[in-house]
Amino acid sequence: MNIAADRLPDQLARGLAPLYVVVGDEPLAAQEASDAIRAAARAAGHSERNVYTVQGRYNWQSIFAGGDNLSLFAERRLTEIRVPSGKPGVDGAKALEAYAARLPADTLTLISLPGLDWKAMKSRWFTTLAAAGVVVEARPIERAQLPAWIDRRLARQDLRADRAVLEFLADQVEGNLLAAQQEVDKLALLLPAGAYDSTGALAPSGSESFRAVTLADVEHAVVDVSRLEADALADALYTGDGARFAQIVTDLRDAGEAVPAILWQVASAVGLLLRLKSAVTQGESLSGLMRTLWGRDKQRAPQIERAVKRLGLAQVETALADLALIDRQAKGLERVGDPWDTLLRVGMNLAQPVGNGKS
Numbered sequence: 001m002n003i004a005a006d007r008l009p010d011q012l013a014r015g016l017a018p019l020y021v022v023v024g025d026e027p028l029a030a031q032e033a034s035d036a037i038r039a040a041a042r043a044a045g046h047s048e049r050n051v052y053t054v055q056g057r058y059n060w061q062s063i064f065a066g067g068d069n070l071s072l073f074a075e076r077r078l079t080e081i082r083v084p085s086g087k088p089g090v091d092g093a094k095a096l097e098a099y100a101a102r103l104p105a106d107t108l109t110l111i112s113l114p115g116l117d118w119k120a121m122k123s124r125w126f127t128t129l130a131a132a133g134v135v136v137e138a139r140p141i142e143r144a145q146l147p148a149w150i151d152r153r154l155a156r157q158d159l160r161a162d163r164a165v166l167e168f169l170a171d172q173v174e175g176n177l178l179a180a181q182q183e184v185d186k187l188a189l190l191l192p193a194g195a196y197d198s199t200g201a202l203a204p205s206g207s208e209s210f211r212a213v214t215l216a217d218v219e220h221a222v223v224d225v226s227r228l229e230a231d232a233l234a235d236a237l238y239t240g241d242g243a244r245f246a247q248i249v250t251d252l253r254d255a256g257e258a259v260p261a262i263l264w265q266v267a268s269a270v271g272l273l274l275r276l277k278s279a280v281t282q283g284e285s286l287s288g289l290m291r292t293l294w295g296r297d298k299q300r301a302p303q304i305e306r307a308v309k310r311l312g313l314a315q316v317e318t319a320l321a322d323l324a325l326i327d328r329q330a331k332g333l334e335r336v337g338d339p340w341d342t343l344l345r346v347g348m349n350l351a352q353p354v355g356n357g358k359s
Contacts, residue, residue: 002135005029011134012040018103019133021126025115025271027264028177029138031327034112037136041078041108048077054088055317060095075106082112084271084320085278086120093125100132109133114271141177146170150180154213157188161213168218178260183221187213190221233262234269238303240310242351249343259330259339266346267323272297274316276308307350315349322346 003011005024022033052063063081088096103109111129120126129135141149147166154161161169173180191211236245252262280286286308290301297304326342328334
């Protein structure tokens with residue numbers, strides 16, 4: 001069964017499936033879907049958690065061994081299988097098919113994948129997973145749908161805004177749901193508590209409680225995440241310009257920008273490099289892959305192609321693992337290290353001299 005990420009709460013309310021596959025390139029939707037599944041698993045008594053991250057040549061038998069060895073102290077477990085490249089390979093595909101055909105008892109399995117093309121979605125290993133559980137698609141929000149999405153997020157904070165305000169917000173954060181959520185959270189903190197009517201005046205006692213967000217409120221509070229700065233971050237990664245990357249990160253940090261607001265830009269660039277490098281490693285034509293790029297990535301095709309040739313697969317996989325660490329550090333789930341320092345490390349690790357692209 002395939003469902004959009006925003007329908008997941010309804011599905012979880014009806015009861016847990018034994019297997020969930022979260023797939024898609026929208027970071028916030030994928031993150032929130034995975035968090036919701038983990039929370040539901042904990043509530044259902046899945047108190048033990050095992051995480052397997054598939055990188056490079058992987059011993060898939062370790063997953064089967066983990067599933068066969070039940071803990072003496074936990075009756076139920078949550079098993080997470082993360083495939084950052086989205087390409088499990090021949091052995092991995094067979095292993096996933098076998099796993100789906102014989103799901104471990106008393107185990108909820110969460111498999112995380114990036115966005116897949118139509119060919120991968122029709123592959124035997126993916127359709128086998130889909131038949132055994134629930135596929136949660138973390139799809140990007142189209143511009144036309146973004147105001148309604150923001151409106152629903154504001155409502156969760158007891159905030160309301162008219163169409164002009166919603167359109168203004170959508171223009172500022174278009175294509176960046178992490179930044180959009182950050183701005184909603186910021187508005188919830190900055191606006192005064194209490195019941196306000198649509199004009200912003202204090203509402204009569206007993207009326208519906210909400211806070212009206214005016215255009216003036218938004219213009220004062222919202223930080224327009226500079227598209228030029230965001231593009232410059234990706235350009236610095238692709239060209240291996242560590243000094244430029246470090247300068248942009250420093251400027252954003254000194255300006256008071258929040259890490260989640262820019263993390264998606266770096267994650268998008270690293271995710272693209274990983275998909276391309278993994279495909280090339282498995283024998284696909286780099287020139288053919290370049291022709292599949294679109295939008296801003298198509299304009300950057302020469303830079304991206306040189307980056308794929310320059311970098312090794314292990315370098316890009318390490319960068320992706322560091323981005324996951326940054327996400328945990330920014331949320332306070334990882335107490336060791338600073339997210340800004342880790343972000344700088346990502347840029348430095350990918351700023352290698354041309355010719356070091358061995359896998």
